[in-house]
Amino acid sequence: MDLLSPPVARILPAFLDQPADALRTWFADRGQPAMRLKQVRRWLLDGRAESFEGMSDLPKDLRAELIGSFAPLGTRIDRHLQASDDTHKLLVRLADGKSVECVLIQEPPRRTACISTQVGCGMGCVFCASGLNGVVRNLTAGEILEQLVRLRNLTPPDGRLSHVVVMGMGEPLANLDSLLEALEVAGHKDGLGIGARHITISTVGLPVKIRRLADLGKQYHLAVSLHAPNDLLRTRIVPTNDKTGINEILAAADYFHEKTGRQVTYEYVLLGGLNDSPREARELATLLRGRKAHVNLIPFNDVEGLPYARPTVEAQTAFIDTLRRAGLSVKVRKRKGSEIDAACGQLRRKVEQELAPA
Numbered sequence: 001m002d003l004l005s006p007p008v009a010r011i012l013p014a015f016l017d018q019p020a021d022a023l024r025t026w027f028a029d030r031g032q033p034a035m036r037l038k039q040v041r042r043w044l045l046d047g048r049a050e051s052f053e054g055m056s057d058l059p060k061d062l063r064a065e066l067i068g069s070f071a072p073l074g075t076r077i078d079r080h081l082q083a084s085d086d087t088h089k090l091l092v093r094l095a096d097g098k099s100v101e102c103v104l105i106q107e108p109p110r111r112t113a114c115i116s117t118q119v120g121c122g123m124g125c126v127f128c129a130s131g132l133n134g135v136v137r138n139l140t141a142g143e144i145l146e147q148l149v150r151l152r153n154l155t156p157p158d159g160r161l162s163h164v165v166v167m168g169m170g171e172p173l174a175n176l177d178s179l180l181e182a183l184e185v186a187g188h189k190d191g192l193g194i195g196a197r198h199i200t201i202s203t204v205g206l207p208v209k210i211r212r213l214a215d216l217g218k219q220y221h222l223a224v225s226l227h228a229p230n231d232l233l234r235t236r237i238v239p240t241n242d243k244t245g246i247n248e249i250l251a252a253a254d255y256f257h258e259k260t261g262r263q264v265t266y267e268y269v270l271l272g273g274l275n276d277s278p279r280e281a282r283e284l285a286t287l288l289r290g291r292k293a294h295v296n297l298i299p300f301n302d303v304e305g306l307p308y309a310r311p312t313v314e315a316q317t318a319f320i321d322t323l324r325r326a327g328l329s330v331k332v333r334k335r336k337g338s339e340i341d342a343a344c345g346q347l348r349r350k351v352e353q354e355l356a357p358a
């Protein structure tokens with residue numbers, strides 16, 4: 001499936017990207033009551049409107065002013081792929097021509113949006129297509145929010161997003177201000193109504209930002225992408241590890257748990273022959289023993305151009321058994337949408353390659 005959404009007037013600023021104060025002033029300058037802002041937001045966030053024309057409870061002249069001043073949404077859908085398990089992947093084109101991916105995973109009543117926070121990624125994890133060309137820029141709060149809106153608009157008319165995982169392109173904590181701004185609207189009852197407890201923020205481990213997140217007193221769930229149980233191996237897989245080291249990251253994650261009471265998830269991509277041996281399983285068990293931790297194992301999905309392999313079933317089973325015997329809670333992530341390049345960054349890479357001059 002390949003649907004193109006209507007083009008947007010790119011020269012106009014996106015309504016959802018404007019700070020609330022600026023919008024309040026904009027309405028007040030036109031003699032409009034404060035509730036107008038709420039009405040427009042409700043249309044865009046709850047009413048699935050993608051234009052101002054149809055906002056029937058707004059005065060006609062105000063609709064005309066809005067049309068002349070803003071684009072309701074600043075992004076457009078460049079590619080839309082749907083897998084047989086009803087996983088959807090969108091390549092979202094931003095106003096400056098850059099693109100990011102986002103994914104809707106549907107297991108009703110659970111509907112999970114996986115969103116991006118940066119164009120590209122500067123963390124350079126060796127198994128990841130998103131980081132292959134480094135980071136281009138941070139997304140704005142509106143661009144993050146619009147991914148949620150566009151994914152929610154794919155759900156049935158009475159459907160809503162129940163969960164958000166911030167695990168798409170980019171390091172979320174490297175763009176924390178914009179992310180928090182977007183999640184604030186997403187969590188609001190007049191926004192998308194997704195409670196903080198249903199939102200998971202993933203990070204390769206930026207200790208200062210993890211502590212800042214902990215101090216907010218919000219109930220977001222934290223997922224730390226560990227991928228190796230010692231610094232030598234982790235720095236090979238996640239190069240930015242050489243600046244921090246595992247101990248500092250775990251200390252920050254412990255602090256997050258103390259402050260929020262929430263269990264931390266440790267993500268571990270199993271790369272065949274690299275970090276999936278019984279020795280690494282034992283080391284990981286020792287590292288996490290005594291912590292209120294959950295381990296999410298992710299068997300690597302092949303990515304064209306990357307020299308890593310999926311772990312064997314035997315290696316996966318042995319790894320899980322070792323962790324469980326050590327008393328850790330462990331899950332293996334199910335593979336969703338495999339036929340639509342659902343691994344992070346693959347679709348964007350493919351489209352950019354198609355568009356590149358020969």
Ligand code: SF4
Pocket residue numbers: 121122123124125128129130131168169170171204344
């Ligand atoms: S796995 Fe995440 S943090 Fe690592 S390069 Fe990819 S997008 Fe960045």
